Amino acid sequence: MAQQARAIKTRRAILESAATVFAERGYERTTIGEILVRAGVTKGALYFHFASKEDLALGVLDAQMLDEPLTPQSIKLQELADQAFLLAHRLQRDPLVRASVALALDSGATGVDRAAPFKAWIDQVSEILTVAKARGEILVHVDVSDTAELFSGAYAGIQTMSQILRDRNDLTHRVSVLLRYLLPSICTPALLTSLDMTEGRARQLAEEYDASLRRREEF
Numbered sequence: 001m002a003q004q005a006r007a008i009k010t011r012r013a014i015l016e017s018a019a020t021v022f023a024e025r026g027y028e029r030t031t032i033g034e035i036l037v038r039a040g041v042t043k044g045a046l047y048f049h050f051a052s053k054e055d056l057a058l059g060v061l062d063a064q065m066l067d068e069p070l071t072p073q074s075i076k077l078q079e080l081a082d083q084a085f086l087l088a089h090r091l092q093r094d095p096l097v098r099a100s101v102a103l104a105l106d107s108g109a110t111g112v113d114r115a116a117p118f119k120a121w122i123d124q125v126s127e128i129l130t131v132a133k134a135r136g137e138i139l140v141h142v143d144v145s146d147t148a149e150l151f152s153g154a155y156a157g158i159q160t161m162s163q164i165l166r167d168r169n170d171l172t173h174r175v176s177v178l179l180r181y182l183l184p185s186i187c188t189p190a191l192l193t194s195l196d197m198t199e200g201r202a203r204q205l206a207e208e209y210d211a212s213l214r215r216r217e218e219f
Contacts, residue, residue, distance in 0.1 A: 030053065064087070077138070081196070130144050
């Protein structure tokens, strides 16, 4: 068990180091040697976890996705709001997640599937919306695919604007605004008042998420 914990920490250290170097030098100019020096690991340790620089980049890109499922909610659309709030929190606090977003926007990262995190996010939103529609939470005219792409694109835009204007310090507020304007256009009126799209909900989720991380580290 201790060996497994060390392996997880080593993998995380390599990813964080790769993300830092990618952010400083750009993907194309980064070398494996630079990542090794920054991470303080052997070449064997790095290649145990990642087969190539491209594989490392994909690992950094994957950091945007939650590594554990959200708590199921009685109203499926609440899970969409919760997912949006948690990503905002991770973008504010986790350097690896911020680096993942930066890499996804790095036009010089040729040979890397930078579309993967966008597709994964759209797929997750689509899955939530599909279940929500089956439960009658969404208005009958709403197109799930179009809505998933709209929501994902809008989120990408507001987080980028928040980064440029306020170093993401106001991102939770911007996400709350996005939810309060978008969800009423798709949610059935009877359920709308039951959705919590407030910054208070965001703080609660952030505290629970951070506590979960601390428990994993102690374990």
